[in-house]
Amino acid sequence: MPLTAEAAVPRSLLRDEVLVRLREAIVGGALAPGETLRDQELASWLGVSRTPVREALLMLAEAGLVVARPGTSTVVSSLDARAVRDARDVVAAMHEVAVRDAVGRLSADHLRAMQEAAAEFAAAIRAGDVPAALAADDRLHRVPVEVSGNRAVAAVLDQYTPVVRRAERLRFSSLAGRDSIDRHDDLLRLCAAGEAEAAAAVAFDTWHSLPTDRT
Structure with missing residues (x-):
């Protein structure tokens, strides 16, 4: 039938x-x-x-x-430190995999999209606009995830990134969010240079640097 x-x-x-x-x-x-x-x-x-x-x-x-x-x-649910830490570790590892796989396939348009998102993120952080910062951060990191084409990575990120984002709202409301501006600059520079391993390490550190003791 x-x-x-x-x-x-x-x-x-x-x-x-x-x-x-x-x-x-x-x-x-x-x-x-x-x-x-x-x-x-x-x-x-x-x-x-x-x-x-x-x-x-x-x-x-x-x-x-x-x-x-x-x-x-x-x-x-409450912002449980253990749950945030577990989600953070998984999300950081997935972005590391995505960036490592994507670097060799990032086109000029991909890099431009990442640069524009990074600039919007920096402006939002300086203006104290947390929702705009989170949206720009999502756009930046989504590029290598999509370019990698790894659907398993995308599925895991879709499940656990929201847990991390709840904690990120606290982080981006503080001066600690400004550290991400420098990490984005490093990530863009290494991606443009084709340095996959170094870029993957920065991607991991960007996400893994989220403090969990304040959640």
Whole structure:
């Protein structure tokens, strides 16, 4: 019997959209640590049924962004230092792999996109605009990830980067965020020079330098 994809695809896409919206709300602080998440309220807020909300919450629980308590409630997780440290280590390793694989294939357009994102990041940090800094940082690091073509790396980053980003909001709100400007400059210089191993090491250090003792 032929598969009827029409019924399955929209539900999957809807779940993914709900996942993105809820994840952004948690990372951005609109949904605060310890806040109870009721699927009916979230469904009304997003204008969807409860099913994609429940599915998205399960995925957020796997990523450590929410804590599901069977039979009771689901709450936004606190910024646990161990969870942030574990996610940071994994994310740093994935970016190291991506940069090492991508350096030899970065075109002039790729490098230009990274340079523009780095400049926007630096401007946002100096202006104290944390959301803009995070967005620019995402654009910069996304380039080598996409160029590497490693879908396993991309999948792992998609799961664990939001955990790191919650902590990054604290870091980029402080003077410590300015250190990333220099690391970006080093990364761009080494990528442009084709020095894959050195660039990969900087990529790892950029992410692994996130302090976890303040979360």
